[in-house]
Amino acid sequence: xxxxxxxxxxxxxxxxxxxxxxxxxxxxxxxxxxxxxxxxxxxxxxxxxxxxxxxxxxxxxxxxxxxxxxxxxxxxxxxxxxxxxxxxxxxxxxxxxxxxxxxxxxxxxxxxxxxxxxxxxxxxxxxxxxxxxxxxxxxxxxxxxxxxxxxxxxxxxxxxxxxxxxxxxxxxxxxxxxxxxxxxxxxxxxxxxxxxxxxxxxxxxxxxxxxxxxxxxxxxxxxxxxxxxxxxxxxxxxxxxxxxxxxxxxxxxxxxxxxxxxxx
Numbered sequence: 280x281x282x283x284x285x286x287x288x289x290x291x292x293x294x295x296x297x298x299x300x301x302x303x304x305x306x307x308x309x310x311x312x313x314x315x316x317x318x319x320x321x322x323x324x325x326x327x328x329x330x331x332x333x334x335x336x337x338x339x340x341x342x343x344x345x346x347x348x349x350x351x352x353x354x355x356x357x358x359x360x361x362x363x364x365x366x367x368x369x370x371x372x373x374x375x376x377x378x379x380x381x382x383x384x385x386x387x388x389x390x391x392x393x394x395x396x397x398x399x400x401x402x403x404x405x406x407x408x409x410x411x412x413x414x415x416x417x418x419x420x421x422x423x424x425x426x427x428x429x430x431x432x433x434x435x436x437x438x439x440x441x442x443x444x445x446x447x448x449x450x451x452x453x454x455x456x457x458x459x460x461x462x463x464x465x466x467x468x469x470x471x472x473x474x475x476x477x478x479x480x481x482x483x484x485x486x487x488x489x490x491x492x493x494x495x496x497x498x499x500x501x502x503x504x505x506x507x508x509x510x511x512x513x514x515x516x517x518x519x520x521x522x523x524x525x526x527x528x529x530x531x532x533x534x535x536x537x538x539x540x541x542x543x
Contacts, residue, residue, distance in 0.1 A: 282297065284321065284536065288359070289354075291508020296327050296328075298329050308347030311347040321537070321539065337378055342356050354403060354405060354425065358403045398530065405424055420498045424490040424497070429461050430494055436463055441475045441484050445476075470501075471503040472495060489511075492504040497513075
């Protein structure tokens, strides 16, 4: 079977994207894991398929981590798939799109896109977060911004053992039966928040995590976030009971397109 794909990254968090509107390739977990493998496949942190959306939606997004298992949401993935839909001509190539993900509806706006450079910036809406759903655990805070995230402040984050500590904390029962993504944060002198994330499903550090930087912004109040892969802006309305109108803005790039032969 020949699979056509686009390869995108959102601030270094990279994905394989497949148009499944006409024919769903029905990829198995093993095939997705192979495609995402960085030595034997295309190489990516995750894979997404774009489907025809139900009424009132421009498309539907389905997301899979690099281990082949589904996830409810991916902030960087949501920003990348909006550009993918635009390039495919969804709704006439509109730059404002409404789509459905497993965690509910989202809206994306492509603020600018350079077809020659294959780069731009996208703003994505994320779900509201009720304050009574946020829990203080261990030395940090646990909350859900589409997927569960644990946020903890540390010193000298640049040299912190992110992989070792992230792997240890990620599986602790206090974070829930499926564990959580683990984020470590440190304020920088320029007023930005430095974030590093260990992602479950990838089981390693990723260069950035959209739902992760959003979780860190809600916990700390910082609006400008710095990661190894790029910088973000997070906007939200802080009400007495919830964080609403949550919006994540950051870079998106089209790396390349290609075809892959799947042996079935």
